[in-house]
Amino acid sequence: TxxxxxxxxxxxxxxxxxxxxxxxxxxxxxxxxxxxxxxxxxxxxxxxxxxxxxxxxxxxxxxxxxxxxxxxxxxxxxxxxxxxxxxxxxxxxxxxxxxxxxxxxxxxxxxxxxxxxxxxxxxxxxxxxxxxxxxxxxxxxxxxxxxxxxxxxxxxLPLSQPPKLLPSLSQALIAVEWGSDRTLTTINAKSGSFSRLAGNPAQGVIGGKMAHSLRSMGSAALNFAMVAQGGLDFYWEIGCWPWDVCAGIVIAEEAGGVVSGSHSAFSQSSNENFGVVTEEILTGRKYIVVRAIGDTPICYH
Ligand code: IPD
Missing domain, CATH: 3.30.540.10 (Fructose-1,6-Bisphosphatase, subunit A, domain 1)
Structure with missing residues (x-):
């Protein structure tokens, strides 16, 4: 209760x-x-x-x-x-x-x-x-x-009232993480997304827009907390474990955030509900997205 x-x-x-x-x-x-x-x-x-x-x-x-x-x-x-x-x-x-x-x-x-x-x-x-x-x-x-x-x-939370909406990617401060999986596939997928978010013209900027900037705090849980607080608009990572995200999911969602995850390559339309913890999450790796209210997911590779 x-x-x-x-x-x-x-x-x-x-x-x-x-x-x-x-x-x-x-x-x-x-x-x-x-x-x-x-x-x-x-x-x-x-x-x-x-x-x-x-x-x-x-x-x-x-x-x-x-x-x-x-x-x-x-x-x-x-x-x-x-x-x-x-x-x-x-x-x-x-x-x-x-x-x-x-x-x-x-x-x-x-x-x-x-x-x-x-x-x-x-x-x-x-x-x-x-x-x-x-x-x-x-x-x-x-x-x-x-x-x-x-x-x-x-x-x-969130600290700003009314909650700060994420009007567009071009005004977003986004957390990404390098994580510890440095295999070729993962590192290429991650750095490709980072570079695209940063506006690399050679990669085609998402929707014609680049993010204000990217941050790596080095702690998945603190990224969730910072999205909940409103200091970050979005957090994207491949490869979190349940203990990295369990507390953060509740804190971010209660602050109005949306949490999504997918096993498949992340796509712009993917918005699978990440609220359920499954055996698969326990033993496998998930793509995690936390975003503020008011925008569509923006990272993909
Ligand atoms: C890691 C950190 C890191 C994130 C990894 C996590 P640990 O947890 O949160 O920022 O990129 O996905 O596994 O190993 O410091 O407990």
């Missing part, structure tokens, strides 16, 4: 702040260390993991299990270590302990914990906390999303 979700939100916010302290401690330790010996590689040399990703996930998993013993848990690091529970209709926490691990390692202060709850295969609650800036984003399905900053009242 709505009040159950509110209680869960209070607990997950408490937990996100606790995890945030550990993320800050880890960052201080990494920045003061003379080597990067604690940085490990997953599928390739740019898919990074640290002991803090694992430590934060263990903390969060332990506390969630003791508070909500019947809920399932999907986490980025447990998943890569082989713990892959089947997705059911039961309540399932979906957690990225540090989204933006590369930023975290480099000391670029855009990393967060992303903590989502899936119920009946739909994301229903999300908490995204960037401890470096002390920015906390929360969302509950049908109850709105908020930004909470130090010493201020919670701010309802």
């Amino acid at each position: 709505a009040s159950d979700l509110k209680t869960i939100l209070d607990f997950t916010v408490f937990l996100a702040r606790k995890a945030g302290n550990l993320i800050l401690e880890g960052s201080a330790a990494i920045q003061s260390a003379s080597s990067e010996s604690n940085v490990g590689e997953k599928k390739n040399a740019v898919d990074l993991v640290t002991e803090y990703d694992v430590g934060v996930e263990e903390l969060v998993k332990r506390e969630l299990k003791s508070q909500y013993p019947t809920f399932n848990f999907i986490g980025e690091e447990s998943y890569s270590a082989g713990s892959r529970p089947p997705l059911t209709d039961e309540p399932t926490f979906c957690v990225d302990p540090i989204d933006g691990t590369t930023n975290f390692i480099h000391g670029f202060p855009f990393a967060c914990i992303s903590l989502g709850l899936i119920y009946k295969r739909r994301p229903v609650l999300g908490v995204i906390f960037n401890p470096f800036l002390d920015h906390l984003y929360t969302g509950i399905k049908d109850q709105g999303s908020y930004l909470i900053k130090p010493n201020t009242q919670p701010l309802r």
Whole structure:
């Protein structure tokens, strides 16, 4: 019920702040260390993991299990270590302990914990906390999303009222991400879209228009949060995992954003509903689009 979700939100916010302290401690330790010996590689040399990703996930998993013993848990690091529970209709926490691990390692202060709850295969609650800036984003399905900053009242999202519409591509600020999949097909598709969005005349500009500019924040969850806030008009990425997007979906949608995804090559008309979390999303890769209200999808390759 709505009040159950509110209680869960209070607990997950408490937990996100606790995890945030550990993320800050880890960052201080990494920045003061003379080597990067604690940085490990997953599928390739740019898919990074640290002991803090694992430590934060263990903390969060332990506390969630003791508070909500019947809920399932999907986490980025447990998943890569082989713990892959089947997705059911039961309540399932979906957690990225540090989204933006590369930023975290480099000391670029855009990393967060992303903590989502899936119920009946739909994301229903999300908490995204960037401890470096002390920015906390929360969302509950049908109850709105908020930004909470130090010493201020919670701010309802989107921040601009009435919500800023995206009148056209030529006035848009768009987030794109390089991600860690550097295979030829993916990198060609991505860089082709980036270049077209930036207005490369050799590629034919979309609808005769180029975007104001492109940004890469290095964290999928923070891109969702920034679209929800209204600072970005659009976020497009190939290759997100559910823990990258679960919390962000709720926060962005509650702020009036639209989330779409597709397995097939993304087309201008594609607007498949991405609200449902499926086994396929868990094990495969999706194309993610988050856009502000008022425009048609604009990226394709
Ligand atoms: C990654 C970041 C990155 C995005 C990738 C994500 P991680 O998550 O959000 O910006 O491009 O798709 O997997 O590895 O930092 O948790």
